Every structure is written in C-alpha cells, then in structure tokens.
Amino acid sequence: MRNIDHFIGGAAYASGERTSDVFDPNNGVVQAQVRLGTAADLQKAMDNALKAQPAWAATNPQRRARVMFNFKALVEQNMDELAHLLSSEHGKVIADAKGDIQRGLEVIEFSCGIPHALKGEYTQGAGPGIDVFSMRQPLGVVAGITPFNFPGMIPMWMFGVAIACGNAFILKPSERDPSVPVRLAQLMQEAGLPDGILQVVNGDKEMVDAILDHEDIKAVSFVGSSDIAHYVYKRGVAAGKRVQAMGGAKNHGIVMPDADLDQVVNDLSGAAFGSAGERCMALPVVVPVGDKTANALREKLIPAIEKLRVGVSTDAEAHYGPVVNAAHKQKVENYIQMGVDEGAELVVDGRGFTLQGHEKGFFVGPTLFDHVKPTMQSYQEEIFGPVLQIVRADSFEEAVRLPSDHQYGNGVAIFTRNGHAAREFAARVNVGMVGINVPIPVPVAYHTFGGWKRSAYGDINQHGMEGVRFWTKTKTVTQRWPDGSVTGENAFVIPTMG
C-alpha cells in the first residue's frame, strides 16, 4: 500500500503511527494511506520554517515573484499528471480537475505581480519637513488548513500570496485527497523556493489543534465546513493569531419571470451537479419567482437532468463523477430521505445509482426536489451533493429575502433580463458574492473571495489585495530629516553606539 508522507524541509518525511485511508472513489477501494502527523512533526516543520523565513523575507520581491513564474510554468507542464492525480483521489472529472488547478494558478499569476502589490503608501510633506510612508511586512511563519473539494485551488489561494509576501507557509491539506498538495510543494521546490518555505504536514484534528496552539504561527487561513471553521476561528484567535475561516454554503439562484430559461437550465446543469455538487459555490437551490416561472423551469429541468451522464472521473463524456467517500455518499442520501420525510416533492431520485463495472464506487445520481419550504431542515443545511432544490417564491421581495435570511451567505445568482431588478438585488441581498446571469460567481484572482454570515469567520477575504493584507502587517514610518542648521538644545543629534 502506498503511503503519503509529509513534505518537510524540502523532502518526504515519513512519520506518524496513525494513518487514514485515501480512497479511489470510482471503485470504492483504499488506494493509499496518508500519515496523520503530531505536534512533534509540526515542530520539525516549524524549526525549518523559522530558520528559512528571515532570508526569504529579505529576498527582494522580484526574485520571490520569479519563483512564482517558474512554478506556474512547471504546473502547466505537469497539468495532465496533476489533474489525473487529483481526480483519482477526489473523484471529479478530468476537465473539472484541470479547472481546479487552473483557478489556483490564477492566484499564482496574481502573486507574480507581488512587487507591485507590496508597494506601500507615501505622503510627502505631511508636516514641515515630514514625510510619512507605510510598508507591508510579512508575518513570519503562517499556516493554511484546506478542505477536500479543491485540493489544487485552495492551497494555491493561500500559499501563493502568503509566500510571495515573504512568509514561510505550513499547509495542512485534507486527509481525504492529500497527494496534489504534496506534489505542488515539490514543484515549488523545483521552481527555486528555498527548503522550509513551503511544507506540508498531513493530519486530522490533532494536527489542526497543534497548528492553532503553536505560538510561532502568526496567522491561519482555514477553508472547510462551518462548525469547524467557527472552532478554528475561536481557538486561533484565542491563541493570538490572525484567522480567516471560510465555511459552508447554500447558494441560491433566483430566476425572474423574464429570464432566458434555456440558459438557466444549461447553467444549472453545471452549477448544481458539476463536480457532484461538491463545490462551495455550487447552486443547490433555485428560486423561481411566480408559479408560471417555476412550472416552466421544472418542465425544462427534468429532461436536462435525466440526460446528465454520471461516470468514472476519467470518462471524458461524463458530466460528473463519484462523491469523495462512502460516508459522504451516505450523508447525501440521508438528506434526500430527510427531504422526502419533510414533505418536499422528490421529482428525480438519485439514490441507489450504480455504474456497471464500478458497483462499489461512491456515485449518487442527480436529484431534484420541488416545493421545498424554508422551514425544512434539508433546505437550511448544506447537502454538498448532486441535489437541486426548487423553492418557489411569490415575489421579487421574497426572492431577496430567502438567501438573505439563510444561515449561509457565500454566493448567490440572479437570472434576469431586467437591469434594474439585477441592480436592486445585488445591492440588497445579504450575501458575499453575487452573480448576475453568472451561476458560479467565483471572483477572479485579482479580486477577492469571501462569503458572509456562517460562510466566513474573520474580516479579511482570500486572494487579491485582501489576501496581501491578510498575509502582511503594515508598518507606518513618519520621518524628518533636519538640515543640520538647528543648533543649541534643539539640535538633532544622531545617536551613536557607545
């Protein structure tokens, strides 16, 4: 059985009595064991990071950017290998796996421009002979804890910006699909990154707690489910760290009566079911405004859903592959049963789906519910599977209220031809990222990513200039250079070392 080691000090590090199974979701078999590290393993990484970080911070930003340029080229050269590795542990189809890596690479591209982003502010003549300037300095050693669903993109969101800013970064990826993060760290080393600046410690809660409690880790970025995000936020802040902790989601797509329904159905096929619904920016709730819109949408959705092809992740024709593991498949199917028990109408049932030759794979067929009510638990909670729920709204006002009142506030979309309705919606909805006729409004890398309410704890978002702010601290210098003409007791004397 293959072991997945840590990547510490520029080399594989095989430590850890405990291990966790990494599955091949297409076949339901264990394909590797990942080591679950301890506080002692983290300390080994910390020793390297603390030693290496000052010289990296002192390396000029253009040289740091050059490593990012090299890394980008290496990832592009190795795209096929990375996408297959990602897909083999996660289960998303190859095209989605490439998209996962590509969206992360866009943050690396942003990081290639770090010299520009780190330029501070300057005021000449803030007072007589006085100038004020600010500089952004790295925090030191920082850490990221990432979820299973984007094992390429989310680590790159974090370490791309953090490392370009001059920090040493310790990554604790999901134990469910840790191979791509380890491979990315190897490629960063190949790109010229000094040993100790990017290290990967594998593990579970024990490693997360060790990170949160370590006094030399200055900031922690977390992405995962909301209860754990909240826990990480509280424990990290209590330990004096800067923490951003992104959580779960339940994104709504509002369909106005004037929307192009064919376009909406096409968009929903990707946004609700793509990657088996395991995306924090998926669109698992659709809110048609008015029964006429709802009936017309439903009529078009059913045949589109029935046409979706579920297949193994290497099937180039497949729309989506298996979910990540058996426990998650069970959880999704339990939510489908909950919806039935709560009285929602199950229009298309994806339970019990099997793929010939892959009977043990973790597949869930596409599922559609209609007449879902806001009081239902299956609506209020995140399912994170290929399940689309229709919640009918009577009016635009109700359509604004539904996502605004929901516990999660990651993303939302409105489909309409009416600019005024779209503009009002974007201004009023209580959600962090809004799409107007864009089903998955993940902002580009030079803007910033972050939800509201239980979808994010902490104030500063991922990537873009917010990322630079998160991974640096600002120092402001007020300077005066006397001309030497002042004499007597007002004379400026340069202190000398005795």
Ligand code: NAD
């Ligand atoms: P998860 O919360 O189970 O795991 C995330 C990380 O936390 C992993 O590294 C895991 O090892 C660690 N962890 C798990 N249990 C822990 C515990 N008890 N204590 C401390 N750490 C623990 O999340 P997941 O299932 O890997 O990912 C899916 C979730 O992530 C979904 O809720 C999804 O919406 C969310 N997500 C959010 C965003 C966003 O930007 N808001 C992006 C992607 C995914």
